[in-house]
Amino acid sequence: MSTNKVIHALYNDDDILMDAVKKVRAEHHHIEEVFTPFPVHGLDKALGLAPTRLAITAFLYGITGTAVSTWLTWYTMIADWPQDIGGKPSFSWLENMPAFVPILFELTVFFAAHLMVITFFMRSRLWPFKEAENPDPRTTDDHFLMEIPVEGNEDELKALLESTGAVEINVVEKH
Incomplete structure (x- = not known):
């Protein structure tokens, strides 16, 4: 089983998150996933997701x-x-x-x-008895989490995410 590093950037406001997503995408970094406690209008467009069929x-x-x-x-x-x-x-x-x-x-x-x-x-691959994939329980309450894969650019990503207003930045091993 291979493991790889990802950065979890936590935000405490949806507007700051939206600005951060736009800034990270403008720097041509791939955002793997965004976890939010409620639907954020326009986030799918900001992430560049294709429209649903x-x-x-x-x-x-x-x-x-x-x-x-x-x-x-x-x-x-x-x-x-x-x-x-x-x-x-x-x-x-x-x-x-x-x-x-x-x-x-x-x-x-x-x-x-x-x-x-x-x-x-x-x-959505939501099968019965499936384990939750939420990396941080605070994203079900009042925080927003952006997950970005690290590809040898950890310091650059940390600096970028700090400039976007992240309240917490963690590098974790994803299985």
Whole structure:
């Protein structure tokens, strides 16, 4: 198992963190991860992260739910066991479709929501009983942590991070 050094720079204000991220990126250093106690607006852009494609998957999951619910209502009420309920004809799905709208809507939302949660957990690698990867418990309360890999430039990075307003800088071995 290989180990490598990373620098953990702690900040106590999100605005200072944002300025620090921009300054570190302007100096062409790679920021491995940023840990925050709450979502920081614009941090993903400042880190240079690509936009998420989860909205596309949500749309596709919704389409899947609509298709399944369309097939389910056709199969159960038209093909498998047609019934004359309130004088409605049981030979045409289109003529009965207004009665199926709640089922279509609910299964569309059900598929989109549940499959999005599963996709999010898989994409984030949040498996059941997974150990927490938070390097400092203060980042769940009131501190912000920027993690930068050290590639032979430890002193330069420390000086840069001190100039950005870091309240604490630690060099640690990451496993």
